Amino acid sequence: MSDDTRLQAFWAADEPPPTDPVFVIATIARVARRRLWADVAALVSLTVAVAGIAWATSPLMEALGPALPDTNSVIAIAMGLVLIAFCVGDSIPIERNS
Secondary structure: OOHHHHHHHHHHHOOOOOOOHHHHHHHHHHHHHHHHHHHHHHHHHHHHHHHHHHHHHHHHHHHHOOOOOOOOHHHHHHHHHHHHHHHHHHHOOOOOOO
């Protein structure tokens, strides 16, 4: 038996495991944490955009408040904010690199 053959036999006897569970779990945790922060950043920017739009349209909502029959202007403003949130929220996709 030559040295190369003995060395190949030695390395073949000690195969590494097919997967490393600690590495897999750590990688999954890193990917999940990156996705979480990406989602948080997207939601914060969306919230700031909706708040800016709500601030910019608040005079219009206050003007429309008395025009609506038996409706408080606060409810009209809330309905306007919900409408803006639905319109803006569906048009901004959150992309992931996975």
